Amino acid sequence: MNQFASPPEWASHVDVRGLAAQAAPQDPMLEVEALCRRFGDTPAVQDVGFRVVRGQVTCLLGPSGCGKSTTLRMIAGIEQPDSGRIRIDGRPMCDTGTFLPPERRPVGLMFQDFALFPHLDVAANVGFGLQGPAADRRNRVGELLERVGLSGYATKYPHELSGGEQQRVALIRALAPRPCLMLMDEPFCSLDNRLRDGVRDAALDLLRETGTTVLMVTHDPEEAMLMGHRIAVMRKGRLVQEGPPQDLYDRPADRGVAAFFSDLNTLAGRVSGGRVETALGAFPAPGLIEGSRAEVVIRPQHLIPSHMDGAPARVERARYLGRESLIETRLEPGGALMKSRVPGLVLPAQGSLIHLAVQHGAAMVFASKDS
Ligand SMILES: Nc1ncnc2c1ncn2[C@@H]1O[C@H](COP(=O)(O)OP(=O)(O)OP(=O)(O)O)[C@@H](O)[C@H]1O
Numbered sequence: 001m002n003q004f005a006s007p008p009e010w011a012s013h014v015d016v017r018g019l020a021a022q023a024a025p026q027d028p029m030l031e032v033e034a035l036c037r038r039f040g041d042t043p044a045v046q047d048v049g050f051r052v053v054r055g056q057v058t059c060l061l062g063p064s065g066c067g068k069s070t071t072l073r074m075i076a077g078i079e080q081p082d083s084g085r086i087r088i089d090g091r092p093m094c095d096t097g098t099f100l101p102p103e104r105r106p107v108g109l110m111f112q113d114f115a116l117f118p119h120l121d122v123a124a125n126v127g128f129g130l131q132g133p134a135a136d137r138r139n140r141v142g143e144l145l146e147r148v149g150l151s152g153y154a155t156k157y158p159h160e161l162s163g164g165e166q167q168r169v170a171l172i173r174a175l176a177p178r179p180c181l182m183l184m185d186e187p188f189c190s191l192d193n194r195l196r197d198g199v200r201d202a203a204l205d206l207l208r209e210t211g212t213t214v215l216m217v218t219h220d221p222e223e224a225m226l227m228g229h230r231i232a233v234m235r236k237g238r239l240v241q242e243g244p245p246q247d248l249y250d251r252p253a254d255r256g257v258a259a260f261f262s263d264l265n266t267l268a269g270r271v272s273g274g275r276v277e278t279a280l281g282a283f284p285a286p287g288l289i290e291g292s293r294a295e296v297v298i299r300p301q302h303l304i305p306s307h308m309d310g311a312p313a314r315v316e317r318a319r320y321l322g323r324e325s326l327i328e329t330r331l332e333p334g335g336a337l338m339k340s341r342v343p344g345l346v347l348p349a350q351g352s353l354i355h356l357a358v359q360h361g362a363a364m365v366f367a368s369k370d371s
Helices: 010-011 016-022 068-076 123-127 132-149 163-175 193-209 222-228 244-252 255-261
Strands: 030-037 043-051 057-061 083-088 089-097 108-110 180-186 213-218 230-235 238-243 265-272 275-278 281-284 293-298 303-304 311-320 326-331 337-341 353-358 363-366
Touching: 016 238, 030 213, 030 326, 043 068, 043 213, 043 230, 057 222, 057 311, 068 083, 068 108, 068 123, 068 180, 068 213, 089 230, 108 163, 123 163, 132 163, 163 193, 180 244, 193 222, 213 222, 222 244, 230 244, 230 281, 238 244, 238 255, 255 293, 265 326, 281 353, 303 337, 326 353
Parallel strands: 043 238, 057 213, 057 230, 108 180, 180 213
Antiparallel strands: 030 043, 030 083, 083 089, 230 238, 265 275, 265 293, 275 281, 293 363, 303 353, 311 326, 311 353, 326 337
């Protein structure tokens, strides 16, 4: 994706800090309504709407091809929607009869394959989008380099930097003109695990310190939970659920959203008397139709093995994973395969009989797709 071809036009005439200071904290910085985009027969984005509150990080999460990047690109102005509305800081970017090009939108962009300018040194890269007196620009560049621990790097060239250092420079280059909104597409994806944690923490600290509003695309649920005040989950071009990370984890809208965050144990049953009876007990099924088919879904860390209480199960395999143990059992007699994750070293013998109980309130009940 291309960088601003010239300094962003808005940077010269908008006092972003002034606007942010006057606005109420709960005001949306970004409002997206009924956004749609087709590519031939592919409905890449369908009727997507959400808001990003000022100063917060929202992560757009979903599997490959679900329309995350297309949504982000439409907000950046790089892709034109078929229909829908986008407002940033209360100003229309895209509406009937309005379409602002990327350079007129108050956004900073950071993408995984977003190269620095190879012929410019670090200071010139960071200062690229800045306007105003040279001394002010120099100060701003110096301040940002210091914030990400790269003070001595101003005169180095991109090829002299590690991958992690390049990403930090890319981040502060995008932040330098104080954009209203940072748009980040898998920004840490190209870094190896060890580097990724460090760069991500540095980015998170800087974004929080500067109170920057961020919309970030990721396919990694752990990254979304780590970075996001809110998460918006997309599937097949549609927004399935949006909310704080704990809501999505504890109260997912459907089995698909639940499955995004961990392995799942699933038991099928029928709703009777407002409950679903299973081998692991009966669970409330509020809102589901009497007699309909339902699925009871339990995360492995909520399925607790014990010697005494719960449904009998035979141990098929137990492995120590470092911080926790993974125990695979089969419900007796001859039932479904279940997975439990327990903290520490817990390795019951293969073939031994144990019992499984569901942590109180942790079972999730959904209507079966074919009910
Ligand atoms: N320029 C294009 N021309 C044709 N089809 C496109 C184009 N851009 C995206 N698509 C299609 O639109 C759908 C959504 O793509 P998009 O890149 O938005 O998904 P994504 O969720 O960001 O995926 P990934 O995580 O793999 O980047 C996909 O089916 C993709 O093949």
